[in-house]
Amino acid sequence: MSKGPRDKRMSIDDVVAELRDGMTIGIGGWGPRRKPMALVRAILRSDLKDLTLVSWGGADVGLLVRAGKVRKLVYAFVSLDTVPLEPNFQKARQEGTIPEVVELDEGMFQTGLKAAAERLPFLPMRAGLGSDVLVNNPWIKTVTSPYDEGFGHEDLVAVPALKLDVALVHLNRADMHGNATYLGPDPYFDDLFAMAAERTYLSVEQVVDTAGLTVDTPVQRLLLNRMMVTGVVETPNGAHFTNCVPDYERDERFQKAYAAAASGSDDDWAAFEQRFLAGDEAAYQAAVQQFQEEQA
């Protein structure tokens, strides 16, 4: 009798215990949408340092750079949408506290993940040609097409593979083996992050049994297959304060409070940290609930 695939459930702390100083960590989601924030908060509480962060950035980037965890940041933008400029990221850039910065075009970022997912050293594209992305990243080279379509042998950008040690992603539901569905309108790039990484840790709103994954949702929503996933953590409200539709929308009030503290004085930020980020995930969720009750 076969035992079936293995149970990959673990705790938030188990995930962080697998991370090491200096690792390259990709964070899924997009800007202020479906970010694995519970895992990000756990990294904030840890002693981890010198991380390379690869992210279509939102508050994940803002929080980790503010905490001094990031040695190198790879991004195409960092934004909270309704707060267009992420204040912690802005401050870090303007004060020069991120030692190394790689700003790419958004499409280059996707192509770099694709190259890594396909185990290629690079993939060619047009994006970047003529722009300062190539000036500010002189290590990114062009490649000459071996073919002539009538425009000569075109030089294209050889977008380097964005290889990750670890990917952290957050979806709506998974089974204990790591098969996972997104229930919102957009998969973002979480499958690419997973395939670009040596290991992927997945947090979800809810762990269900395998049959439950497709009982009320089309099979096409199964974005991650267990081959891509190392560990599964159930973190209800774990994307807060980013959105995780249809489970919840972005917490705009909280985001506003975050942005105000981040762009305020050091004391403002210390007070925010003390109130929301000093304890574990349960303490965070309790503090958020209290915040919401005060706002209501």
Next chain:
Amino acid sequence: MSQTITRADVCAAAVADAFKDDGEIFASPMGTMPMLGVRLAKLTSNPDLVISDGESLFLAGVPPLFAKGDVVEGWIPFRKVFDVVAYGKRHVMMGATQVDRDGNQNISAIGPFAQPKRQLLGSRGAPGNTANNRTSYWVPKHSPRVFVEQVDIVSGVGPKRAAASGPGGSRFNDIHRIVSNLGVFDVNGPDRTVRLLSVHPGVTAEQVQEQTGFDLGDLSGVTETRLPTDEELIIIREVLDPKGFRLREVPEETKQ
């Protein structure tokens, strides 16, 4: 029309005109006025335009600004946007914190990249947009701080830099229009520089020059931006923007 035509109405029609000859492509507006102009074009000059909710859905109808719940005709999550960019059937109208004489755009940062005076969004998709599909810019507050001799960081690539990068970067570079609250521009001036095509009613070419940080050259061919038609005014005021979001972006100056 009983009400006076506002500058914002003129801008909406000018944005719409930038999309009128595009045919059946994905119109991607970034921001309020570009969204209003694109939807106006879809209801008037170019019904074939493909529009989205700015998130992940292609909309079959043309809802008012920031309204939800229209008929859906397709799926356009972020990853597929990049597919359409490379496919080329797209016209994006982006913002520009700076735009220069050569039609380069900056949304990345002000000051030196290594340690900027002011960090902005990042390059976003500007390099890829300008290398692949038609790109226009919208500037709600025309000033010498926006229209500069040379941008601090080139996010969106103008025609000269595109040409210098070779056919790979220039074959599909197509900077179409820059619409500001003062006038309409293209990049077909001498040596592919920014050229003033028209000034909005009530604005002179000299005023535009004063508010521009580089020499606009010969202004003798500058015309006046057309006024919106009565049909367009009804669509703008009663269908697409009854709440007047456009006036927050382009407020009416108080007249003495």
